[in-house]
Amino acid sequence: MKKFDSINVVPFIDVLLVLLVIVLTTATFISKGIIPINLPKAKSQSNQDLNQTTITIKSNGTIYLEKTKVTIDDLNRSLNSLNPKTPIDLRCDKDAKFQNFVTVLELLKSKKFNNLSIVTKE
Numbered sequence: 001m002k003k004f005d006s007i008n009v010v011p012f013i014d015v016l017l018v019l020l021v022i023v024l025t026t027a028t029f030i031s032k033g034i035i036p037i038n039l040p041k042a043k044s045q046s047n048q049d050l051n052q053t054t055i056t057i058k059s060n061g062t063i064y065l066e067k068t069k070v071t072i073d074d075l076n077r078s079l080n081s082l083n084p085k086t087p088i089d090l091r092c093d094k095d096a097k098f099q100n101f102v103t104v105l106e107l108l109k110s111k112k113f114n115n116l117s118i119v120t121k122e
Contacts, residue, residue, distance in 0.1 A: 041121055052087040052117075055104060059095040063104065076107060084112040091119040 055075070056064040063070055065078050088108060092101045108116060 052089050053082060054089045054091060054119075055108075057090075057092040057096045057100050057104060059093040061097060061100050063100070072103060072107065075104070076111075079107065079111045079113070082113075085115060086113070087115045087117065088113050089117045089119050 054064075054066055058064070063072065063075060065075055070078065090101075090104065090108075092104075105116075
């Protein structure tokens, strides 16, 4: 009987590589923005504040306040309960109608929200 002086680690490395591929592929499905939109590009980008409110406009014109689908009237009522100094992140799909963006922006301005950020990707 032949005695082994070393351990073959190739199968161990294969298993680790498969696990790494699984972790990396599942990690790509986890994203910060729950509502998928195609953000426009910009050269500069700011950091996000933790106490902010996010308004999202999808390409089909659907508006979300945080993760809740709302109408303009619902958004109007919801903004009444927020402090006008609250930071607002406005995420708008690049293929959305500009009128939807302007309508939400006018609503925010009429409620005296001045701490607005337009979210883009670099």
